[in-house]
Amino acid sequence: MGNDNAFELRLIERLAALREERGFSLEELANASGISRATLSRLERGETSPTAQLLGKLCAVYAMPMSRLIAEAEAQPAQLIRAAEQSTWADIESGFTRRMVSPPAKGFRTELIEGRLPPGAVIDYPLPPVRGLEQHMWMLSGVLEYTLEGVTHRLQKGDCLRFHLFGATRFHCPGPHAAHYLIAICEP
Incomplete structure (x- = not known):
């Protein structure tokens, strides 16, 4: 959502x-997601911004990738998506930024996401938001410790990790520089 308040409002x-x-x-969604009813209520009233973890939990309940949720808050993407038109969302809590390089669109099963x-x-x-998502994570710079179902992979510039997502994940940037990567996601 970054600086785009209108986009954040559409997402909410x-x-x-x-x-x-x-x-x-709200009570049923709180029970299903593990997010407090009060937090969900504040979110829907626009009193708090969604974090990556909060969106991840809601996407798991709704069985949809986060990128699909973000795309549904956008206008239908064009065939050519200029760099200046690519949506960027920032998680204030973690500092994570996500740019929709090639967002989900009708008739396409693959999308590209840049993460920092x-x-x-x-x-x-x-x-996972959807069990069995095919993902390819390509490191552009920095180091990322990515834990996939209990196994930690230390990814460095040029490394590519490909997998089908079925369980818990953890993203950790040990530093000293930011982790910068590209993820290709293909819905099953």
Whole structure:
């Protein structure tokens, strides 16, 4: 969401719409996601910004990749997405930034996401948003310790890790520089 307040508002509206479409009360969504009812209520009222972990938990409940959620808050993407038009979302809590290089779109199953994680930052995702997502993570610079279902992979510039996502993950940038990477995601 970065500096785009209108985008953040559309994202919050989409989260509220998803809850209503699924017929969840705030209490039911709190129980399903592990996020407090108070936090969900503040989020839907626009009193707090969503974090990467919060979005990850909600996406797991809704069985959708985070990038799909973000894309649904955007206008339908064009065939050519200029660098200046690529949406960037920032997690204020961790400092993580995510740029939708090639966002999800009707008729396409693959998307490209650029990630940057500052030194010392950690993001945990207890569940995948969609089981079996095919992912290819290519390190552009820095070091990323990526834990996939209990196994930690130390990725450095040029390394590529490919996998199908079924369990918990952890992103950790040990530093001293930011971890900069590109992820290709293909829905099963």
